[in-house]
Amino acid sequence: MPGTPVGVIEEFLPGEGLIEDNGYIYTIGTGEVELDLSSRIARLRPIKKPLIPKINDIVIAVILDHNKDHANVKIIGIEKSRESIIDVELDGLLLLRSRKNPLEIRNYDIIRAKVTADTIPLVLEINDKKLGLIYALCPQCPGELVIKGKKIVCSQCGFVDNRKPEEPNWFRKIQ
Numbered sequence: 001m002p003g004t005p006v007g008v009i010e011e012f013l014p015g016e017g018l019i020e021d022n023g024y025i026y027t028i029g030t031g032e033v034e035l036d037l038s039s040r041i042a043r044l045r046p047i048k049k050p051l052i053p054k055i056n057d058i059v060i061a062v063i064l065d066h067n068k069d070h071a072n073v074k075i076i077g078i079e080k081s082r083e084s085i086i087d088v089e090l091d092g093l094l095l096l097r098s099r100k101n102p103l104e105i106r107n108y109d110i111i112r113a114k115v116t117a118d119t120i121p122l123v124l125e126i127n128d129k130k131l132g133l134i135y136a137l138c139p140q141c142p143g144e145l146v147i148k149g150k151k152i153v154c155s156q157c158g159f160v161d162n163r164k165p166e167e168p169n170w171f172r173k174i175q
Contacts, residue, residue: 002026006033006042017044051088053078053115053122060085060134061092061124063109069097071105075122079112091121104163110135133163 006018006025012035014025027033031046053059053075061073071094077085094113096105105111112134117123126132136145136152143156152161 002028002030012040012042015041015043017046018042051078051086055115055118057115059113059115059124061111061113063105063107063111065107066105070095073124092124093121094124094126106136106139108137109133
C-alpha cells in the first residue's frame with residue numbers, strides 16, 4: 001500500500017518506488033519491497049505495471065473544466081477496439097486551439113480523443129472525424145442527450161442541443 005513504512009535511512013537508501021521523509025522510508029505505490037543487502041538499497045517492485053496510453057492510442061475522457069484553448073480531462077478508458085475499453089483513471093489535457101472547427105464542449109461531456117504526447121498529464125486531440133463528443137447531459141435538466149433523427153435532444157425535457165456528435169454511431173440513438 002502507498003505510504004507503508006519500509007525502514008529508516010540508516011538501514012537502506014530509498015530506491016525506485018520509495019521515498020524518504022524525516023529519516024523514514026515509505027512506499028509510494030503498490031508492490032513487493034526488495035531489500036538489496038549488498039548495496040543497502042530498498043526498492044518497490046510493482047506487482048502489475050500501470051497501463052498508460054501510448055501516442056496515437058484512442059481514449060475515452062470526461063471534460064472536467066475548460067477554456068477556449070484547452071480542457072482538463074479525466075481519462076477513464078483506453079480503447080482497444082470498439083467493443084473493448086480498458087478502464088483507467090489518468091489526467092489529460094485536451095488541446096482545443098489546434099482544431100480546425102472549434103468543438104463546443106461542456107463540463108462532464110464524454111469525448112473520444114487521440115493521445116498526441118505521453119507526458120503527464122497526457123496531451124489529447126480530437127482533430128479527426130471519428131473523434132469528439134460521444135455522450136452529453138442536458139444543460140437544462142439531469143436528462144441524457146440522445147440522437148433523434150438528425151438532432152441531439154434531451155431524453156427527458158426535449159431540449160434541442162445545437163451541437164453535433166463527431167461520430168454519430170457512438171452517440172445513443174432513439175427512434
